[in-house]
Amino acid sequence: MAVPLFDTATPLEPIRGQIRDAIERVVDGGRFILGPEVSAFEEEFASACGVEHAVGVANGTDALEIALRGLGVGPGDEVVVPSFTFFASAEAIPPTGARPVFCDVDPDTGCVTAETVKAALTPKTKAVIAVDLFGNPAPIPMIAELGLPVLEDAAQAAGATLDGRPAGSLGSAATFSFFPSKNLGAFGDGGAIVSDDQAVAERARTLRFHGSRDKRSFEEIGRNSRLDELQAAILRVELPLVGSWAEGRRAAADYYLEAGLADLVKPIETVSGAQPAWHLFVVRHERADEIAAGLVDLGIEARGYYRTPVHRQPAMREWTQGVDLPATDELARTNLALPISPVLTQSQADEVVAALRAVINELA
Numbered sequence: 534m535a536v537p538l539f540d541t542a543t544p545l546e547p548i549r550g551q552i553r554d555a556i557e558r559v560v561d562g563g564r565f566i567l568g569p570e571v572s573a574f575e576e577e578f579a580s581a582c583g584v585e586h587a588v589g590v591a592n593g594t595d596a597l598e599i600a601l602r603g604l605g606v607g608p609g610d611e612v613v614v615p616s617f618t619f620f621a622s623a624e625a626i627p628p629t630g631a632r633p634v635f636c637d638v639d640p641d642t643g644c645v646t647a648e649t650v651k652a653a654l655t656p657k658t659k660a661v662i663a664v665d666l667f668g669n670p671a672p673i674p675m676i677a678e679l680g681l682p683v684l685e686d687a688a689q690a691a692g693a694t695l696d697g698r699p700a701g702s703l704g705s706a707a708t709f710s711f712f713p714s715k716n717l718g719a720f721g722d723g724g725a726i727v728s729d730d731q732a733v734a735e736r737a738r739t740l741r742f743h744g745s746r747d748k749r750s751f752e753e754i755g756r757n758s759r760l761d762e763l764q765a766a767i768l769r770v771e772l773p774l775v776g777s778w779a780e781g782r783r784a785a786a787d788y789y790l791e792a793g794l795a796d797l798v799k800p801i802e803t804v805s806g807a808q809p810a811w812h813l814f815v816v817r818h819e820r821a822d823e824i825a826a827g828l829v830d831l832g833i834e835a836r837g838y839y840r841t842p843v844h845r846q847p848a849m850r851e852w853t854q855g856v857d858l859p860a861t862d863e864l865a866r867t868n869l870a871l872p873i874s875p876v877l878t879q880s881q882a883d884e885v886v887a888a889l890r891a892v893i894n895e896l897a
């Protein structure tokens with residue numbers, strides 16, 4: 534049987550009726566931008582993240598840029614960011630006027646650490662972006678001890694915890710993406726900034742609406758970047774399930790290990806104290822691309838992520854002279870994402886591991 538990389542449809546089946554009702558409520562209400570659904574979602578999402586404030590925006594990339602500006606990042610500043618991540622983590626920095634400074638990651642967890650961040654600090658560093666990569670929360674409390682604001686890019690981590698604290702509550706502020714394939718996915722684009730800091734949330738609220746508090750006076754150049762009412766209404770139906778979806782993803786990871794996966798490849802390690810939300814289930818192998826091709830031939834979707842890490846992307850040329858990130862380069866070359874979802878079964882995991890064993894034996 535074919536096993537897809539993601540299964541976004543099956544987990545939504547039990548709530549399809551509720552989602553239809555939510556959409557109808559918005560259509561009947563006739564308010565589509567910054568109305569009651571967005572306000573209610575912001576309250577519910579802040580509470581789920583264990584923080585005071587949430588601000589809905591148009592996508593996870595805007596969330597990062599707006600959160601950076603909310604933290605006071607601007608021209609002349611530097612922001613430390615990993616290179617082994619989705620491009621958007623770093624793409625959000627130059628529009629603030631600041632410069633991205635790339636740091637390495639722990640090759641076993643895929644996440645930044647206090648040591649890799651420290652190596653990239655200069656007197657100009659204004660903030661650090663820590664990515665909860667693949668849903669594995671970065672060790673943010675240790676990074677925060679370096680004394681700089683940490684922006685948690687939690688786009689992949691809805692439903693994860695670190696030492697019992699939810700992803701989104703670990704740094705000075707956090708950002709989420711509600712892109713449809715993310716752990717909490719809308720039916721279109723969406724994003725949010727969450728923070729305990731009232732000033733950061735206020736600034737984000739102003740920036741998402743053209744730099745205005747009252748729609749009459751425009752205090753600074755902002756953006757037009759809002760989460761819309763339809764997406765907020767859909768996300769409100771899904772939000773109560775995010776914890777159980779993350780549990781299903783962790784169970785799927787356990788099925789893989791029980792099936793003997795770790796004898797064949799090296800799974801990404803959980804950060805100490807973390808309950809990851811495994812947005813992607815990633816393993817490492819020197820011949821990752823050949824294995825991916827073999828698995829795809831057997832109907833099992835598998836794919837390497839971020840093969841060209843951000844610091845090697847042409848758009849980043851201006852900021853990457855002399856940057857050398859050996860762990861990033863190794864992970865970029867050797868990583869392989871296997872199918873994962875909240876509903877992946879033991880028998881699917883057994884099938885994937887059996888296929889992996891067959892493909893690896895072929896290679897040898």
Ligand SMILES: *Cc1c(COP(=O)(O)O)cnc(C)c1O
Binds near residue numbers: 686723
């Ligand atoms: C998806 C993602 C983003 C960007 O989110 P969009 O909603 O697609 O703009 C940012 N950072 C990471 C780590 C992501 O995975």
